[in-house]
Amino acid sequence: MQEKVVAILEEIKQSSAENAAQLEQYRLRFISKKSVITELFGELKHVANDKKREVGQQLNELKNEAQQKFKKLIAQLDDQQTANESIGIDVSLPDGGQELGGVHPLNYIRFKIIEIFERIGFNVSDGPEIEDDWHNFSALNFPENHPAREMQDTFFIERDPDILLRTHTSNVQVRLTENQKPPIRSIMPGRAFRNEAISARAHCVFHQVEGLYIDKNVSFVNLKQTLYHFAKEMFGKHTEVRFRPSYFPFTEPSAEIDISCQICHGDGCQLSKFTGWVEIAGSGMVDPNVLENCGIDPDEYTGFAFGMGIERISQLKFRVNDLRLYTENDVRFLKQFRTLH
Numbered sequence: 001m002q003e004k005v006v007a008i009l010e011e012i013k014q015s016s017a018e019n020a021a022q023l024e025q026y027r028l029r030f031i032s033k034k035s036v037i038t039e040l041f042g043e044l045k046h047v048a049n050d051k052k053r054e055v056g057q058q059l060n061e062l063k064n065e066a067q068q069k070f071k072k073l074i075a076q077l078d079d080q081q082t083a084n085e086s087i088g089i090d091v092s093l094p095d096g097g098q099e100l101g102g103v104h105p106l107n108y109i110r111f112k113i114i115e116i117f118e119r120i121g122f123n124v125s126d127g128p129e130i131e132d133d134w135h136n137f138s139a140l141n142f143p144e145n146h147p148a149r150e151m152q153d154t155f156f157i158e159r160d161p162d163i164l165l166r167t168h169t170s171n172v173q174v175r176l177t178e179n180q181k182p183p184i185r186s187i188m189p190g191r192a193f194r195n196e197a198i199s200a201r202a203h204c205v206f207h208q209v210e211g212l213y214i215d216k217n218v219s220f221v222n223l224k225q226t227l228y229h230f231a232k233e234m235f236g237k238h239t240e241v242r243f244r245p246s247y248f249p250f251t252e253p254s255a256e257i258d259i260s261c262q263i264c265h266g267d268g269c270q271l272s273k274f275t276g277w278v279e280i281a282g283s284g285m286v287d288p289n290v291l292e293n294c295g296i297d298p299d300e301y302t303g304f305a306f307g308m309g310i311e312r313i314s315q316l317k318f319r320v321n322d323l324r325l326y327t328e329n330d331v332r333f334l335k336q337f338r339t340l341h
C-alpha cells in the first residue's frame with residue numbers, strides 16, 4: 001500500500017497540463033470519484049487495524065497533494081491562455097494555410113494590351129504624370145479656350161505658368177516625338193487624372209494606353225489595320241470592328257473605334273445604349289500642327305495615334321460595371337481574378 005502511495009505521489013509531481021484535454025486527464029486519474037486515490041481509500045478496509053490510522057493519514061495527505069497540484073495546473077493553463085489572447089493568438093484554431101495573391105484586373109488588361117502591340121513591333125514608353133500646359137494641351141493643338149483646360153476638368157498644381165496632373169496619356173506622344181527621330185512605334189500606358197466626382201461611372205484617377213506610329217508613308221489604312229488586329233486579339237476573332245468619324249484636336253481625320261457589344265452581341269443592352277456597338281478607343285492621323293510642334297517635318301512624315309481606357313476594356317472583358325471596385329481593394333472582388341496570369 002505504501003509503495004503505491006509513494007508511486008502515485010511521484011506521478012502527481014511529474015504531471016503537467018499544456019491544454020484542457022491534459023488537465024481533464026489529470027482530473028480523471030487523481031481527483032474524480034474513479035481516481036486511483038479513491039481506489040486506494042477503498043482498499044483501506046484490508047489494512048490491518050493497527051495501521052489503519054497511519055495509512056488513512058497518508059492517503060489524506062496524498063489526496064491533498066493531488067488537489068493542490070490540480071489547482072496549480074488550472075492556474076498555469078489560465079495564465080497561458082490570457083497571454084495568448086493578449087497577443088491575438090488562438091492556439092486552438094486550425095492553421096489557415098497559405099493564400100496566393102492574384103493579378104489586379106487593370107494590370108492584367110495593361111499587360112495584355114502591351115503583349116498584343118509588342119508582337120507587332122511597338123515598344124513601351126513612359127512619361128510624367130505631373131505635366132506643363134505645353135505637353136498636355138498646347139503642343140497637342142488644343143485651342144486656347146478649349147473646355148478641357150478649364151478648372152472643372154483639370155487638376156492644376158500651379159497657375160501661370162500652368163502645372164497640372166495630366167488629363168490623358170497623350171502628353172507622352174509629345175515628349176516622345178520631341179526627343180526621338182522617326183520611325184516611332186510606341187505604346188504608352190499610364191494613369192490620367194480629371195476633376196470628376198467619384199461614382200460608378202466616373203473616377204478622378206483612371207488608366208489609359210496611348211499609341212503612336214510615325215514614319216514615312218504611314219496612312220489611315222495602317223491605323224485601321226493595326227486597331228482592327230488589336231480588337232480581334234483582345235476580344236476574339238468573331239468580334240466586329242467599325243470606325244466612326246469623330247473629332248480630336250490632335251488628329252485629323254479622327255475616328256472612334258467601336259466593337260460589337262460583348263454583352264448583348266448586337267441584340268441591344270444598356271451598355272451599348274441599344275445599338276449593339278460599344279466604343280473602345282479614340283484615334284486618328286496625327287495633325288500636321290502637332291508634328292510641327294514637336295520638331296518633325298509633316299511633309300516628310302505622317303503618323304497615327306490612338307488612346308484607350310484600360311477600365312473600359314476591363315469592363316467589356318470582365319463586366320465590371322462600377323469603377324470604384326478597382327480601387328477599394330475588397331478581397332471579395334480581387335479574389336475573383338485569382339486565376340488570371
Ligand code: DAH
Nearest residue numbers: 168170282283284305306307
Ligand atoms: N486623349 C484622348 C482622351 O483622353 C484619347 C485619344 C483619342 C488619344 C484619339 C489619341 C487619339 O491619341 O488619337 O480622351
